[in-house]
Amino acid sequence: MFFWGFGDFFIQKTTRKIGDWESLFAIVFLGVLILIPFCLKGFIGLFDGAHSFDLIVIACCGVAFSIAAILSFQAMKMGKISVIEPLWSVEIIFASLLAFWILKEDLSFSQIILIGALIFCFILLSVREEESINLKRFFLEKGVIWAIVGMVTMGLADFLLGWGSRIVDPVLAIFSINIIMSLFTGIYLLTNRRMCKLMKDIGRYPTLILKMSLLDNFGYIAYALAMSMAPIGIATSITESSIIVAVLLGLFLSKEKLQLHQKVGLVGAVVSALVLGFFAK
Numbered sequence: 536m537f538f539w540g541f542g543d544f545f546i547q548k549t550t551r552k553i554g555d556w557e558s559l560f561a562i563v564f565l566g567v568l569i570l571i572p573f574c575l576k577g578f579i580g581l582f583d584g585a586h587s588f589d590l591i592v593i594a595c596c597g598v599a600f601s602i603a604a605i606l607s608f609q610a611m612k613m614g615k616i617s618v619i620e621p622l623w624s625v626e627i628i629f630a631s632l633l634a635f636w637i638l639k640e641d642l643s644f645s646q647i648i649l650i651g652a653l654i655f656c657f658i659l660l661s662v663r664e665e666e667s668i669n670l671k672r673f674f675l676e677k678g679v680i681w682a683i684v685g686m687v688t689m690g691l692a693d694f695l696l697g698w699g700s701r702i703v704d705p706v707l708a709i710f711s712i713n714i715i716m717s718l719f720t721g722i723y724l725l726t727n728r729r730m731c732k733l734m735k736d737i738g739r740y741p742t743l744i745l746k747m748s749l750l751d752n753f754g755y756i757a758y759a760l761a762m763s764m765a766p767i768g769i770a771t772s773i774t775e776s777s778i779i780v781a782v783l784l785g786l787f788l789s790k791e792k793l794q795l796h797q798k799v800g801l802v803g804a805v806v807s808a809l810v811l812g813f814f815a816k
Contacts, residue, residue, distance in 0.1 A: 538754030540780020545747035566713035574710035596695035597715025606685030629690025631768030659800025697762035705759035
């Protein structure tokens with residue numbers, strides 16, 4: 536939650552300077568470079584034939600994350616952030632349902648209530664404009680359909696990451712997914728002749744890109760470790776609380792203002808996340 540909260544703050548700054556796809560490639564490629572010494576032998580071992588099912592799960596996870604990223608970027612490009620952001624919590628619901636149906640993970644009634652409260656608070660915190668609350672207008676907004684499909688796909692990717700983190704080492708799962716996404720985003724940048732520009736941008740903003748990439752990768756490693764030990768629905772809910780950290784950074788560093796319903800959502804999200812963390816077992 537904390538790594539992603541600070542990471543999102545730097546992602547926003549980086550994407551505005553170098554672009555979305557360039558930022559995503561920088562994150563996943565640096566993740567590959569960092570983890571090579573620890574994971575290369577294990578990654579090669581996935582191809583020995585005895586781990587074919589493990590490899591399928593990890594490969595599907597990498598593809599799902601790549602597709603979810605495309606759909607999310609398209610949604611943000613077409614729609615208003617005040618309308619799109621409240622939909623991010625859809626991934627928590629979908630990941631939890633998949634864990635329930637496939638892995639037979641069972642959540643207690645109190646845990647379900649806490650997850651529901653956290654999602655509601657996320658929505659309150661994300662909604663910035665009154666028009667976002669008008670449901671008729673909301674579903675007619677550009678980008679909403681892309682965002683919904685993107686978050687369902689992200690929920691699938693979250694579930695597959697949790698599953699993969701249990702059948703192989705969690706850090707190896709992240710390394711493998713980073714390889715797939717590096718290939719995916721790298722091919723996109725090369726075919727669109729944007730790789731040379733990225734190389735120049737890395738020379739111009741090395742510190743900013745390094746901070747963003749390290750924080751996001753550490754966040755994913757922590758997320759994978761969490762899902763190998765805790766129910767996927769709970770781990771996903773708590774890590775999604777990174778929006779709390781991002782909002783607080785915006786308040787104190789960027790001097791952003793919150794409306795009353797956002798303040799209620801912020802306090803409620805903090806309390807829900809803390810209680811959910813203490814009663815996760």
